[in-house]
Each structure stands twice: as C-alpha cells, then as structure tokens.
Amino acid sequence: MRAIAILLAFSLSLAAQLPKPFYPWWSSPVVKDLNLNQDQRIQVRTTIRGYRGRLLDLRSQIEAAERDLEYQFNQQQVDGVKANEAIERLAKARADLTRTLSQMSLKLRAVLSQQQWQELQKRRPSKGQPTISPDTDPR
C-alpha cells in the first residue's frame, strides 16, 4: 500500500508541476512557416541526431522500469522494497528524459532567431491538440 501511495503522490506531483508538454516542432507542418535557412536545417538535423542515442536509451529505461513496476503490481504478494526500487528507477528515468529533452530543446532554440521562436510559440498546439501527426511531411 505504501508503494501505491508513493506512486500516486509521484504522479500527482508530476501533473501539478509539469511544464509545457514536449513539442517536436521539427516534425510538424509548422516548420514550413519558420522558413529555416539551409544552415539552420543542418543544425537542427545535427542536434536531433546528436541526442538520438541518449533518447533511445531513456525510452528503453522508462519502458523497462514501467514493465518492472507492472510486474511488481501484478504479484500475489507485493514486495514493497522491489516495487519502490522500480518506482525510483522509473522516476529517475523520467527525470533524465525531462532533462535531456529540455537540453535538446535549448540547443534547438539557439538555432532559431527571435522571430522564428515567437512564430513557433504562436503556432504551438494548445493543450489537448496532438503535437505530432503521423502523416506529417516536414518538407
């Protein structure tokens, strides 16, 4: 029960302090309106490529932690210690993801001019709207 209470508190605190959701604008049609020049396009691609490996690792870590936690929850007798360890791993992986995504976003922000950044803010989808579409053609 303690593990469940901690998890609920963790998820509620996440919901309470969550910054604006991560927005992969480079994969959305918005990118057309930003009129990125060739140099900027190269910098964006390079930045994304540079973070790809780390983000793949973090996705795997989060997925593994989610599975561990589900496994602990599904046990006949919930092992509080093991469940808490899984919670810690998940919380850490999610924190690392937030940190890494924020650092990548900061680098990408540095590529944009002030005008492009303002344009991006204007066109950022409001809450509830999808931030990435499956049929996106970023060209």
Add this chain to the structure above:
Amino acid sequence: MTHWTDEQITHWLYGLEPEAAHLEECSDCRGRAENAAARKSAATTKPEVSWEFLAEQRRSINRRMERPLYDWPRIRAFASVVMLLLVAVLSFNLLRPPAATVPLATPADERLFSDLVAIDQSTEPRAVKPIRSLFEE
C-alpha cells in the same frame, strides 16, 4: 658685339628679324642659325610616299566601302546560337524537378519523438492506472 638670343634666331628663321647682317659678322651665331635652319627643314619636309602605297590605300578604302555595314548572316547565326542556349537553360531550369529537401527528422526519429511525447504527456506509470480509477467517478 652681343650674340643673338634664341628668340632672335627663331625670328630670323621665320623672316621676322629685319637685321640679318650680324650673322655675316658672327660665326657663332651663324652656326647656331644654320643649325636651327637644318632642324626646321628636317621637321617640315614631307615624307616621301610612293605611288604604289597611295594606290593600295585607295583600293583598301574602296574595298571597305563596298562591304556591307553589318554582316547579317553572321549576326543571324550568332543570335540563333544565343537563343538556343537561352532556351536550353530555361528548359533545364523549368523542367528540372525541385531539389528534394532533406527532412529534419527521419521516420525513425519521428517514431521515437512520438513515443517520447506520449511518455512526456503521461503523468503516471502504467501500473498506477487501475488504481486511479478508484478515485474517478
């Protein structure tokens, strides 16, 4: 006895010096005057031009007068080549497919970011979701 100045010698050369008796008395001035006269003669003597040279010059002028002012066949050929080149360049630019822009993210990257957006937007672990339903009406 004073010698003639250069100006007096020049005047003498052009017949403006009324008194020329000095030259008979002074060998120095006579020498200078003869020298000046020789230089003037050399400068003013017309060069000898042969009759053949003048005839050739006249023939050359006549040939050029008979030739048309513009060489139209050549101009037409040149203009055709220029037009052909122009058409070729324009066609190349118009018919060439636009350079493909490399997308900023690969399809694999887009899938990755789509997953990350889902993770980022979920506020609770999957395992907790059944518990949450206890608190929802």
